Amino acid sequence: MHRKRQSAQISLALLIASAITLGMLVLTVVLIAQSFRGMEAAKVSAASATAKQLAVSVDDRIHSITAPPSTALAVLSHDSLAGAQTLARRLERLPVLADILQSSNIVSAVYAGYPSGDFVLLRKVRSSGTLQFPDAPEATRYVLQTITRSSGEIPGEWRFYNADMQLIKRIPVPAYTYDPRTRPWFKAAKVSESTELSAPYAFFTTRETGITLSRKASPETGGAGTIFGIDVTVTDLSSQLAELRQTPNTRIAIVNREHQVLADSGNRNHPGPAIAGALNQAGEDIAGSPVNQFTAEGRDWYGMTEPLGALQQEELTIAVAIPADELLAEVWQALARQTVIAGLIALLLLVVGWFLGRQVGRPLEHLTDQVSRLSRFRFDTPIRSDSHIREARQLSVALDDMAKTIRSFQSIATVLNRGQDLNNLLQDILEQIVHILGQERGGIYLFSRQQERLTLAVKQKLELPETIDGLPADSDDNEVIRLLRQRTSGHPVFAILRNRRKRLIGVLAIEMELGANTQLSDDLIVFVDEIAGSAAVAIETRELIESQQALLEGIIRLVANAIDAKSPYTGGHCERVPKLAQMLVDEALVSDDLAFGSFSMTEEQRQEFHLAAWLHDCGKITSPEYVVDKAVKLETIHNRVHEIRTRFEVLWRDAEIHYLNRLLVGDYESAAERERRETRARLQDEFEFIARSNQGGEFMHEADIERIRTIGRQTWLRHFSDRLGLSPDEQQALKDVPAPPLPATEPLLADKPEHLRPWGEHIPPVRRDDPRNRWGFDMALPEYQYNRGELHNLTVAKGTLTDEERFKINEHIVQTICMLDALPLPDRLANVPRLAGTHHERMDGNGYPCGLTAAEMSVPERIMAIADVFEALTAVDRPYKEGKTLTESLTIMDRMVEDGHLDRAAFELFVRSGTYQRYAEAHLRPEQIDPVDESLFMKPG
Structure with a gap:
């Protein structure tokens, strides 16, 4: 970009020298500003002192919270509860635990953990003003949670007591598998001879925020290894902090070293923007004070922090954020009065300055009209001024150059954002960068990490080697440029292209041979590097998009192939x-x-x-795979026709036994033999019919269905219990079915209660009136999830699937929609x-x-x-x-x-x-x- 040499112009300073009286206005403004800063500093100092006092108050409050429970825990460590080895003996000491709970509003639970993994905990039903167990029986005051592992299992149990410690209800809780030996409070007290204090955390059962005091039982109790614990809530600190606010919208919070909120005047459980700004010391520091000024939630704030002496190992901090407009309200009122006075003075000075300003303004008005077009994004408008004022002429030239540069950056931004194909993108990037620099020749190399090679991707009128080998991936910029200088001719400028992780992805080469840029300067090199950085991001983004698309395609094929392979x-x-x-x-x-x-x-x-x-x-x-692959009607995980064959074998042998018994009592052998032969022939025929019916077909006649039912009504004698060796699922299915006395008469084929599997809590949302159904499903839901009844399956008229299994097959499309709808798919x-x-x-x-x-x-x-x-x-x-x-x-x-x-x-x-x-x-x-x-x-x- 070339500029005409400008002749000397009249200095603007000569024209505005007569406007020196405007310095009066400047002086007034400076005085007002100094007054404001003085009052602001006083307010900030007061706020800082308030924060220090808050820290002292909160320290006292935390000490008052921990002292009484610590004393109670020291007394409890000598109680015989530590040596109680049975639940009955532990229940005898409940009044002691209840007295500790009644002694303080902030104590929410008292408990003991035993080295065997046993656990007993007495808890208030209402803690921190909130009902923690809404499902507890009416009149419940305390909940006793116990775990007794003496039987080899973990029989968890909850008991509910009224205010007089009378038992209201007890319920088993098998899912309550809490192990006190794994908890931090147990481990800390186990190796300590004094009371241990935990960091504030969310309690296991109620999720309240609090701290735990734990202490090892005294040896004299006979409970070696028993650890006592007391949970203390600190949630009331938030309401107390709210009462200490200096202004209506002041924010006060107590946080730990991980910046987790333990108490907040706004009852938040995470640092709000204002508190976060104070903790991070965002914005500007106020000189001479520990206060910083920042912007959050659309307002200006003053923030300050003070460490707390309590719980020193947790490094607690109190953070205070005060809205600037509330803290400085009185300051602004005084400033407004001074401003009115200054405004009157300024009005007088403006009348004088108007005349002088016109002399300077006329030549600039025309320039302003042209520049306004730039504000409307008309960067193709030439900026010229014929003013004899030197500064105005120079400004017009600078603005014109700026407009041209912006037009060039618009062009390259469009290329970077809209390019789809990587090769075309590289060609467009090279053309735009060469144009911005006012040159004609250049090229772009791409780097291969596997081959440690630079490969020429695109070039424009510049002879460059097609490949440059021997370049390690961890080479720094100087090493890359030194190697390029050795392999290339001319004097191009090289810009190293690196991605967001600073890894080498390519090199931009521009031959600087036209205009004033033939002499390289630091500014020019920085400018080329910045443009190259934008190009590197665009190249990386396009490569990432292509690799992500390939990854998505691969994952989808992986899922599809996994389904087929299943x-x-x-x-x-x-x-x-x-x-x-x-x-x-x-x-x-x-x-x-x-x-x-x-x-x-x-x-x-x-x-x-x-x-x-x-x-x-x-x-x-x-x-389920066995449903998808069901080849015969009686197939589940295996083909159950083998069980039925065994029952026919039993009837076969029963016929043999009946034949021998008739001979023993003196019946005619010929008649007995005929009966045995006929029975066995019938059994063979019936089994063959059942086996054929097990094969799925297009249609089954009603007569065949009735024959299956008739065959199934035959009975056989079972001498072994059907309740042994069962899986948990089978045990659950037989839970409400009494076991018949042995020997038991069983039908040859049957639909038994244990063959049914109800839906329970796993009902799919396929009915139109289901409130979970937001996809518009409208499918008939079978009464049972599965029906494995033998008659029910053998009498399927078409194919091998029951209605329940057919629904399970059809449900795959419901799961398809639900699974895909849960994915964060882009709009396209x-x-x-x-x-x-x-x-x-x-x-x-x-x-x-x-x-x-x-x-x-x-x-x-x-x-x-x-x-x-x-x-x-x-x-x-x-x-x-x-x-x-x-x-x-x-x-x-x-x-x-x-x-x-x-x-x-x-x-x-x-x-x-x-x-x-x-x-x-x-x-x-x-x-x-x-x-x-x-x-x-x-x-x-």
């Missing part, structure tokens, strides 16, 4: 459906069919659909849960999970349903069916179209475009690819 029968489904769906979407985008005339997708929408297709079955990760991927979760909807509104109709489903959603159904029909890895041929699959899909299941337009596009054929050639077995008469599936126009 079941050997559905391997590849999550991979094949996206491919087929994408093929059909591509056909819809170029189709001239009326149904797809307005259909279009941006690149972001295509990416959104692609991710949704890969994740369309991610909910299957929650589906906001429709992924919907696209992934609607492929089981039907055009007639009878699908699931939301019962959407065709009018409520987009083209991509209808295409996803087509892809999912076709892949399922042709898949050869399902346990319940064989992979169908193309004609069979398309015939079934055509029938599904007629039944309102699939979309007619999407199906015909699928057939007409030959998408099914291309997919088959890539993924189906040769025997499945048969000739297809496409005209059979085209509806006449």
